Amino acid sequence: MLAALRLGASLRRDERVIPAESHYGVYRIRLNISRDSRITKGHEASAARAVEDIKWFLASLEKDLGADTRAWFIRAEAGERFILIENDKTGAPLGCLYHRANEENTK
Secondary structure, eight states, X not given: OHHHHHTTOEEEEOSOOEEHHXXXXXXXXXXXXXXXXXXXXXXXXXXXXXXHHHHHHHHHHHTTTTOEEEEEEEEOTTSEEEEEEEETTTOOEEEEEEEEXXXXXXX
């Protein structure tokens, strides 16, 4: 996050605390959507990136589905956006999901 700030990005920490289990259910659905060629037609490259990001995120969540999580929203000057999900108690990162403005949202 320090590197992002040095490059002019803005950061915002979400006030909400969300159970990892909730993210897991949502991102299982998003993984299925990202793999469905009928839905991703014309956005194959973006969908392929989303699949890899989501798979890594789900693997991290599976290690502790009982954890509470919190998000950091990072917006770079060029329009890229990242969402860093962390364990609220330990601060350990669980996933960092990326999307560029005007591309399919993979958060």
